[in-house]
Amino acid sequence: MATPTASNDLPAAMIAGLTPATDxxxxxxxxxxLVGAAGLMVVRRSNGMPVIGAVLVLLAIIACEVSLIMRIAVEGPLSMTMGKWLPPFGISFTADIFGAAFALAASVVTLIVVxxxxLERAEADPRDGFHPMVLLLLAGVTGSFLTGDLFNLYVWFEVMLIASFGLIVSGGRPMQLDGAIKYGFLNFLATTLFLLALGLTYGLLGTLNMADIMRVAPLANTAAMTGIAALLLLAFGMKAAAFPVNAWLPASYHTPASAVSALFAGLLTKVGAYALLRSLVAVLPASRDLLEPVLAVLAIATLVTAPLGAIAETQLRRAIGFLVIGGIGAVLAGVALPNLLGVAGAGVYIFHAILSITALYLVAGLVEIETGETDTRRMGGLYAANAPLSVFFFALVLSVAGVPPFLGFWPKLLLLEGGVAEAGLGWWGTALVVALLVNAILTLIAGSRLWAHVFWRNLPADTGAPRPALAPKSTRSLAFGATAVLVVAIVAGGLWPNPLIEGGQRAAADLVDPTRYVEAVGLAEVTP
Structure with missing residues (x-):
């Protein structure tokens, strides 16, 4: 790749190296x-200060991300390169609609989880660093959504790993340590494969800037680039818990407190799914085309096997973990479909899953607190005791299954339309449509089964244990109210989906044709 010169290759604004304050x-x-996490570590021993500080920081982050989305809607993708190094040499943060929307959804659900x-921290050690680790995890997630550099994406993955290890072992129960080992092994392996792919990419192309790779990858050896794309598919597939490297998720996500489970399920696998979408559709589209049959097979297997696991599972949060995996199959289906509708469906599904899966884990946590049980075979009769909770659970099951008019219906509709559009071009178009429909039916069966066991049937006769002592009413009301806000937002998004669908299609257009993305980084005029 030729080194760009200031005189004829880069725009004057880039040469000046000045970043407007608004950027x-x-x-x-x-x-x-990051600053909030460091500050909360200082005041973590102060009673009440960590949660107040975390809420204030999260509100500020949400305000920034709302402002960012509003700018992108008007101006298109935005980019900022660090340290006055001209791209592609400096680390770029580049935000488009998908990246900014996912970052906003992540911040909102983090606020709800905090x-x-x-509710669960009434007896927790105030020195355990819970709130700093939550903000550190959010920093890694947000950095992953907004970065424009593959090596920087690797760095944010490491940040997420550090924070998630701290959160998953917080409490020190043997079950948590066992879950941490299973969670850590495959995630470390995925990170190693990702690092290997980065080394090969830099050796072949001389750059790791995503916009620069989009320009120079078509000139590189096709077989070598396809091998790199296959490595990225394996690495990000592990992170996202796609079939067949998904056993770690249901074995680990149920082990920590339900708030931590909700945060993990809502954010971590979605970062892996987003990385797949970004790297294969926008960065390496030619390699994705060659891997299309493999992507289709993985998507179909994930869509079908995951809800079957949920049907067979009796532990409540483990069963929901299989539903998380099924959603990753829907994203893979969008990556496998080469048209705008499929890509839009995958992106909108990630947004929906960040909200809906987090809410489902939070409701499951409330169920476990109400019943004192984690196994659905020892639950029952909760509909009479807490009807609103049963309504929340059932509405979220319908959303995850893709039943209209809930939020999850619209991304699956886009995916089905994308699959129908590709049905005449290959077997995978028709197969993906069938797999998406089968997934919806099996997910509905699995979710309805859980709801019936927990809420509808009578309490099993052999359960004579008293109900657990509940947390103070004010704390329970706060947790229930936070969950209710998220559920209402999901229902409202399903009833008024036009902004989400239109935004998803605009964002998909920038992935399928990343010209505006490259221009935002300032590399459109640079000669490869």
Missing amino acids: WVIVLPVVLA LYAQ
């Missing part, structure tokens, strides 16, 4: 999360 909004969400977590 700092691109990186401010990450900065606020409020909900007060």
Whole structure:
């Protein structure tokens, strides 16, 4: 790749190296999360200060991300390169609609989880660093959504791993340590494969800037680039818990407190799914075309096997873990479909899953607190005791299954339309449509079965244990209210889906044709 010169290759604004103050909004969400995490570590021994500080920081992050989305809607993708190094040499943060929307959804659910977590933290050690680790995790997630550099994406993955290990072992129960080992082994392996792919990419192309790779990859050896894409598929597939490297998720996500489970399920696998979408559709589209049959097979297997696991499972949060995996199959289906509708469906599904899966885990946590049980065979009769909770659970099951008019219906509709459009071009188009429909039916069966066992049937006669002592009413009301806000937002999004669908299609257009993305980084005029 030729080295760009200031005289004829880069725009004058790039040569000046001046970043307008308004562009700092691109990186401010990450900065606020990191600074907030450091500050909360200082005051973690102060009673009540960590949660207040975390809420204030999260509100500031949400305000920045709302501002960022509004700018992107008007101006298109935005980019900021660090340290006055000209791209592709500097680390770029580049935000488009998908990246900014996912970052906003992640911040919103983190705020909900922080409020909900007060229910489970009544007896927790105030020095355990829960709130700093949550903000550190959000920094990694947000950085992953907004980065424009593959090596920087690797760095944010490491940040997420550090924070998630701290959260999953917080409490020190043997079950948590066992889950941490299973969670850590495959995630470390995935990170190693990702690092290997980065080394090969840099050796072949001389760059790791995503926009620069989009320009120079078509000139590289096709077989070598396909091998790199296959490595990225394996690495990100492990992170996202796609078939067949998904056993770690249901074995680990149920082990920590329900607030931590909700945070993991809502954010971590979605970062892996987003990385798949970004790297294969936008960065390496030619390699994705060659891997299309493999992607289709993986998507179909994930869509069908995951809800079958949920049907066979009796532990409540383990069963929901299989539903998380089924959603990753829907994203893979969108990656396998080469048209705008499929890509839009995959992106909108990630947004929906961040909200809906988090809410489902929070409701499951409330169920476990109400019943004192984790196994659905020892639950029952909760509909009479807490009807609103049963309504929340059933509405979220319908959303995850893709039943209209709930939020999860619209991304699956886009995916089905994308599959129908491709039905005449290959077997995978028709097969993906069938697999998406089968997944919806099996997910509905699995979710309805869980709901019937927990809420509808009578309490089993052999359960004579008294109900557990509940947390103070004010704390329970806060947790229930936070969950209710999220559920209402999901229902409202399903009833008024036009902004989400239109935004998803605009974002998909920038992935399928990343010209505006490359222009935002300032590399459109640079000669490869």
